[in-house]
Amino acid sequence: MAVQEMEKQAPTPPGFGPVAWLRWTWRTLTSMKTALLLLFLFALGSIPGSLIPQRGVEPDKVAQIYLNDPVRAEWYQRFQLFDVFNSVWFAAIYLLLFTSLVGCIVPRTTTYFKELRRRPPAAPRHLSRLPHHTVLDEGLTVEVAARRLRKLRFRVETGDGWVSAEKGFLRETGNLLFHVSLLGLLVAVGIGAVFGYRGNVLVVEDEGFANTVAAYDRFMPGNQVSAESLEPFSFTLDEFKASYQVGGDPTKIGQPLDFSAHLKVKDAPGAPQRDYELKVNEPLEINGTQTYLIGNGYAPFFRITDGKGQVAFEGAVPCLIEFPATRVSGCVLKAPDAQPGQLGFLMRFLPTVAPAQGGGFTSSFPGDLMPRVQVLGAFTGDFGVRSGRPQSVYELAPPEIMKKLKPLVMGSTAPKPLAPGQSFDLPDGLGKLEFVAVKEWMTLQIAYDPGRVPALLAAGLATVSIVFSLVIRRRRVFVRVKDGTAEVGGLTRTEGSAAGFAEEFADIVKVLSAGDKDVR
Amino acid sequence: MSAEVLAEASDQLVVGAVLLYLAAMIGFALELAYGRARTDAPAKGRVKQPVTVGAPQDEAPGQVAVPADPEPPAWAGTAGKVGMALAWVGWAANASAIVTRGLAVERWPWGNMYEFVVAICLAAVTAFLATQLRTNVRFLGPFVMVVAVLGLGAAVKFLYTAAGPVVPALNSYWIAIHVSAAILASGLFIVAGAAGVLYLIRGDGLSRLPTRSDLERVAHRAIVVAFPIWTFAVIAGALWADKAWGRYWGWDPKEVWSFITWVAYAAYLHARVTAGWRGRAATIVQLVAFACLMFNLVGVNIFLGGMHSYADVGN
Numbered sequence: 001m002a003v004q005e006m007e008k009q010a011p012t013p014p015g016f017g018p019v020a021w022l023r024w025t026w027r028t029l030t031s032m033k034t035a036l037l038l039l040f041l042f043a044l045g046s047i048p049g050s051l052i053p054q055r056g057v058e059p060d061k062v063a064q065i066y067l068n069d070p071v072r073a074e075w076y077q078r079f080q081l082f083d084v085f086n087s088v089w090f091a092a093i094y095l096l097l098f099t100s101l102v103g104c105i106v107p108r109t110t111t112y113f114k115e116l117r118r119r120p121p122a123a124p125r126h127l128s129r130l131p132h133h134t135v136l137d138e139g140l141t142v143e144v145a146a147r148r149l150r151k152l153r154f155r156v157e158t159g160d161g162w163v164s165a166e167k168g169f170l171r172e173t174g175n176l177l178f179h180v181s182l183l184g185l186l187v188a189v190g191i192g193a194v195f196g197y198r199g200n201v202l203v204v205e206d207e208g209f210a211n212t213v214a215a216y217d218r219f220m221p222g223n224q225v226s227a228e229s230l231e232p233f234s235f236t237l238d239e240f241k242a243s244y245q246v247g248g249d250p251t252k253i254g255q256p257l258d259f260s261a262h263l264k265v266k267d268a269p270g271a272p273q274r275d276y277e278l279k280v281n282e283p284l285e286i287n288g289t290q291t292y293l294i295g296n297g298y299a300p301f302f303r304i305t306d307g308k309g310q311v312a313f314e315g316a317v318p319c320l321i322e323f324p325a326t327r328v329s330g331c332v333l334k335a336p337d338a339q340p341g342q343l344g345f346l347m348r349f350l351p352t353v354a355p356a357q358g359g360g361f362t363s364s365f366p367g368d369l370m371p372r373v374q375v376l377g378a379f380t381g382d383f384g385v386r387s388g389r390p391q392s393v394y395e396l397a398p399p400e401i402m403k404k405l406k407p408l409v410m411g412s413t414a415p416k417p418l419a420p421g422q423s424f425d426l427p428d429g430l431g432k433l434e435f436v437a438v439k440e441w442m443t444l445q446i447a448y449d450p451g452r453v454p455a456l457l458a459a460g461l462a463t464v465s466i467v468f469s470l471v472i473r474r475r476r477v478f479v480r481v482k483d484g485t486a487e488v489g490g491l492t493r494t495e496g497s498a499a500g501f502a503e504e505f506a507d508i509v510k511v512l513s514a515g516d517k518d519v520r
Numbered sequence: 521m522s523a524e525v526l527a528e529a530s531d532q533l534v535v536g537a538v539l540l541y542l543a544a545m546i547g548f549a550l551e552l553a554y555g556r557a558r559t560d561a562p563a564k565g566r567v568k569q570p571v572t573v574g575a576p577q578d579e580a581p582g583q584v585a586v587p588a589d590p591e592p593p594a595w596a597g598t599a600g601k602v603g604m605a606l607a608w609v610g611w612a613a614n615a616s617a618i619v620t621r622g623l624a625v626e627r628w629p630w631g632n633m634y635e636f637v638v639a640i641c642l643a644a645v646t647a648f649l650a651t652q653l654r655t656n657v658r659f660l661g662p663f664v665m666v667v668a669v670l671g672l673g674a675a676v677k678f679l680y681t682a683a684g685p686v687v688p689a690l691n692s693y694w695i696a697i698h699v700s701a702a703i704l705a706s707g708l709f710i711v712a713g714a715a716g717v718l719y720l721i722r723g724d725g726l727s728r729l730p731t732r733s734d735l736e737r738v739a740h741r742a743i744v745v746a747f748p749i750w751t752f753a754v755i756a757g758a759l760w761a762d763k764a765w766g767r768y769w770g771w772d773p774k775e776v777w778s779f780i781t782w783v784a785y786a787a788y789l790h791a792r793v794t795a796g797w798r799g800r801a802a803t804i805v806q807l808v809a810f811a812c813l814m815f816n817l818v819g820v821n822i823f824l825g826g827m828h829s830y831a832d833v834g835n
């Protein structure tokens with residue numbers, strides 16, 4: 001495509017010897033053709049990233065592909081298609097584009113500065129051949145024409161019987177700045193990736209968070225981030241409020257309207273405590289570290305009293321949302337310290353209980369208007385918690401262990417859904433489970449990206465300078481004075497602006513023929 | 521007026537706009553079909569440039585309207601004028617539909633696909649009418665109207681969403697900045713796209729369709745204006761993402777395709793300026809870019825999802 005047209009500009013093939021080769025490589029890399037090709041590749045390379053689930057964004061979908069189609073997943077993995085934007089090949093395109101941009105900006109900058117100092121060229125002999133041309137009958141001298149053009153902020157050069165004037169250098173300035181700011185943008189993004197970090201954490205009401213690596217559920221540092229460099233702030237979540245649409249259009253009932261988390265924040269260990277209302281679109285910023293509210297759900301508070309009358313568990317259990325529209329959530333609770341036997345529960349949290357079609361219960365609204373906990377199963381036996389194997393808090397036990405557990409209640413023997421304050425006694429005097437109260441959890445993303453502001457500045461500069469580059473035209477006006485008549489010719493070198501220049505040319509001619517008005 | 525009345529009025533106005541645009545389209549089409557045929561003058565008499573740095577010049581050799589054999593009937597011109605009047609009334613209906621919707625829901629009225637498409641149609645028609653105020657581009661009328669009718673029709677038929685609130689992530693002044701810019705740029709790109717398609721359909725010779733050089737000029741102008749606006753829209757999107765999602769760029773499908781669209785239009789501009797492509801080749805690049813834009817609007821929302829699918833935050 002672009003290739004053939006630009007072949008003419010392509011560098012000649014190398015001679016022999018390493019220096020010649022190096023030079024050839026550099027020239028090829030920094031040629032316009034290569035730069036455009038790389039730009040295309042950069043765009044093309046990002047397509048698979050939009051079509052195939054990405055590990056950093058949708059890890060569960062990636063896991064699903066591994067489950068359903070392991071062969072395909074293997075191939076994707078081989079080409080790093082689950083991590084396109086961190087892949088070696090994407091980085092290679094990025095770096096080559098970067099080098100290419102540098103290689104094309106440097107020579108253009110020198111040309112630019114030379115151009116700045118260059119005088120406008122001599123007027124051509126036959127002005128009537130120019131696209132815009134007119135003849136003035138009045139006597140115009142070279143000096144007057146030059147002065148009037150200077151007044152119009154042209155750069156002017158005069159000669160024997162001619163004036164040559166040029167304007168519109170801001171176009172080049174804009175164009176160069178645009179390309180430079182693209183480079184700046186690439187650098188800023190790179191800085192962010194190397195010196196920044198990102199992490200996720202889930203916080204339940206009345207619990208806190210202190211910004212240390214260990215406190216994160218998932219922590220993704222750039223490779224120059226040390227554990228000590230984290231901003232030492234902390235906060236507790238006082239209250240989480242969610243509001244949902246109640247009336248109006250039936251299809252909209254239950255749509256979230258607002259989420260808001262009331263935090264008590266300490267900017268540093270010794271600092272005074274302050275209140276902060278964290279909302280979607282309104283992150284908490286502390287010295288460049290941003291804390292964002294990205295999700296929320298329910299964490300019912302439970303108390304388990306074991307067969308010996310001891311409290312074996314007491315705390316809030318964050319439940320995973322199963323149906324976002326109604327916030328039906330699944331909860332898992334383990335009490336490995338319970339005596340005489342360990343206890344485990346599979347439960348469902350229903351924020352607004354309602355009878356389900358075909359029996360059973362479900363939730364009809366995401367807000368906690370009539371919260372209930374439904375016990376789906378209770379088990380005793382060895383949950384393998386102390387085996388040292390890593391376990392998920394959202395899974396009661398791996399399948400091989402589940403098989404060996406003894407079910408205490410299941411299906412029809414399950415109790416009616418519990419309201420807050422209600423409890424339910426396990427068979428065989430093994431203890432009881434009490435649903436104490438409803439709490440909510442929120443998930444946060446905490447990010448530090450030193451490249452944010454530079455990226456913003458570069459992007460802003462790019463936008464402004466592209467306007468200059470596209471809108472301003474370079475134009476030249478020539479005047480030749482001979483025998484009392486003045487010929488005026490004009491042209492613009494800029495693409496697509498012929499029509500606009502015709503008007504400007506007419507105005508310039510008007511100024512040039514302004515008579516004696518400005519002659520002092 | 522109550523919110524329900526306003527919402528109802530908005531729905532009616534959209535339907536009204538579809539009918540008016542349809543009528544305008546017929547008027548424009550009659551003028552085009554029975555009016556003068558035009559031809560592209562052969563590109564001759566190029567002026568030799570005294571300076572030859574950079575781009576080839578664009579002092580277009582003017583195209584001439586060659587009268588077709590039988591003198592066109594007088595009513596053809598009238599049909600075009602009536603079409604133009606109807607287009608303005610349709611525009612007013614379209615704009616009022618958006619305003620009443622905004623008043624009904626008490627927020628910026630482009631929070632879902634339906635509202636977004638209605639607004640883009642308005643932007644496309646606005647771009648056309650605004651250009652018409654300065655230079656005569658009535659020849660584009662039938663085609664811009666077709667796009668607007670199809671767009672609004674599809675919005676009503678397939679995308680309709682009753683008036684209501686938006687999810688918290690969309691509740692931000694950024695929607696006014698980011699989405700408005702995207703809508704504006706899309707409207708202009710649509711005008712350029714319509715001109716591009718016509719360019720390819722039209723042959724070189726005598727035809728009732730607008731001349732190729734007219735079409736190319738309109739497309740290029742529209743893109744030159746739209747490109748910085750699109751650049752701004754993408755950047756504003758990044759700023760919003762930085763506020764809402766905790767990163768300014770995360771290669772979300774919508775972000776990826778906005779970027780691809782941007783690169784493709786940049787490639788079009790480059791192809792013209794630095795490679796000197798004109799006519800067919802440049803038009804094809806433009807239409808590839810346009811296809812990316814449309815895929816971003818339709819395909820990404822329907823097939824790919826991602827954070828931009830206006831779903832729950834963080835899902």
Ligand code: HEM
Nearest residue numbers: 032035039100101104175182469470783786789790793794
């Ligand atoms: C890497 C090497 C590159 C080179 C050598 C290069 C060179 C050029 C040149 C010579 C122009 C024309 C200047 C003028 O009309 O006065 C131009 C314009 C432009 N470039 Fe680049 N460019 C490069 C990369 C890029 C990249 C990565 C982008 C981003 C998408 C880009 C976007 C643009 C745009 C939007 C224009 C304005 C086109 C117009 O004036 O109509 N360029 N470039």
